[in-house]
Amino acid sequence: MACFFRRSVALQLAKVCGVSEDALIPLISAVPVSKKKASADLRVSVISLLRSGAAADGDLQTQTQALANQIRPDAVVEEAVAGRGVIHFRLNKLTLAQKLLGQLLSEPDGFGVNSELLRHLQGGRTLVEFSSPNIAKRFHAGHLRSTIIGNFIANLKKALGKEVIRVNYLGDWGMQFGLLGAGFERFGSQEKLRTQPLEHLFEVGRSERLVCVWTCSSCVCVCVCVQVYVRVNREADGDPSVRPAAAEFYRRLVRREAQALQLWTQFREITVLEYKRIYQRLGVDFDHYSGESAHDGQTQSVLDELRTKHLLKTTEKGTGVVDLSVTGDMSSYATLVRSDGTSLYITRDVAAALDRKQRFGFDEMIYVTDKSQTVHFQQLFHILTAMGHQWAERCHHVAFGLVQGMSTRRGEVVFLEDVLEEARSRMINNMRQSTTSKVLEDPEQTAERVGISALIIQDFKGPLMSDYKFDWDKVLQTQGDTGVFLQYTHARLCSLLRRHASEPYSCSDVSPLMDSRSVSVLQHLLRYDEVLLQSANDLQPRHLVNFLMTLSHLVASAHRELPVKGSPAATAQARLCLFSSVRSVLANGMRILGITPVEKM
Incomplete structure (x- = not known):
């Protein structure tokens, strides 16, 4: 509906x-x-008008004033004001409220995403590869950023009308599996893994002083893989036979x-099952699980094509490289064959x-990985x-920076599940101490959703390429620009609407919304x-x-100063329509970010 107003202004300008x-x-x-003064609603740069072919004489400010003077007020545009190289347009606020709220009430899910401004982005198919952990290892906290950023991109593309394919490209091949296989053949036992997983876990990992709180056999098996991998790497430092055994495996x-x-x-199967459980907690799903292993057999055809096109060269060491x-002086090259x-x-990535x-x-x-893979x-x-x-x-690479200082009460964080547990436990504690918390049917689930919201908002507040320092106290604050405040605002609005659920409302009369608080919300x-x-x-994001x-801040102010209860019927209806x-x-935007809105907290 914002484009209705842009088109009205564009008609005048045309x-x-x-x-x-x-x-x-x-x-x-x-x-x-x-925040300080009433502002115009729309604006246009005169330089952009001139670039588009608009004709005007004189210096920029003279041109700006001349164009603004030719705009005539109508039912939508009340005034055009010349600024410094910019023309500001003030809209009829009654029309603004009627059009915006009318669409939001009749088509809430289409608001914004169906805008004429976004029409050129609709259609087509987007493939997003994200998360991509390594199998046979517990889900590392370092993969959290790739997971939530990729999920946001996929959600955004889908909301804007793209067909989206979400791919999790698992690290399930390569020399590390030679080490893992050789280690399991040395330290592991299939029989013990099937019949006594916990006992065998401590047996193969006792030198690592592992403390594991999981009890399901699949999780235990992942721990076994981790411990075998850690142990065989340590053995390799002092035993010269380990590396050849790994290469042979x-x-x-x-x-x-x-x-x-x-x-x-x-x-692989056990690890993917465990990952899916964690993805479910994050509200993330995938259309396709793939991996390097699926393409290892296709690399030969890639190499053959590169040779046919005279792109693959052999070095003195016998490796195959692409200049x-x-x-063409080989000052920069990529190695594709050992x-x-x-x-x-990279060979498997080409395939x-x-x-x-x-x-x-x-x-x-679109590939979503940390910035260390930019050159790759x-x-x-x-x-x-x-x-x-x-x-x-x-094809695009969306890179992101590192998170510093993420830790739990038990110490430095290594695994993603530890982060999720910490977020939930801290949020439950905060909710119990709050005097405004509601009685919830499932406080654990609410705490988890709010905690995950806090993690996502903290991660998304700045440029993705930036590293940032993690601070639990700041992340879980109820005030300021946090995920907790965002959820709290949504929950308060849900509570308000529940209290007045028996009172039907419409946007037929929006004249009570001409106050500055309501207008600021509409303008935003x-x-x-x-x-x-x-x-x-x-x-x-x-x-x-x-x-x-x-x-959230604008509507929080409006909620404080524009009561529904006790107001005249017409005013109450209009305010309920606004809220x-x-x-x-809020809910639509949160879902695009990958956040599940809560209705009580």
């Missing part, structure tokens, strides 16, 4: 600029709400030897990209382009589609987080 209104609509933006895997493959398959240098003929991670394009026919593919993806896209695959230009809602567009353009936080509309936008 008459005076001689430019089509469709070309002008993207140039018109909502003005951020000011990996060669057996590559040759698809039955016994080695059976052990690998067992660890990435601009001048001297023993086995493939590398995976080619396979995905053939299987899924994506229009764009630059090389990957370079190789795909050199092979003649122009669609590689529509005008920005929603722009924020979604900005988020889609750079795939950064902070724009949406900032929008929702500002909306219901804000609740819908």
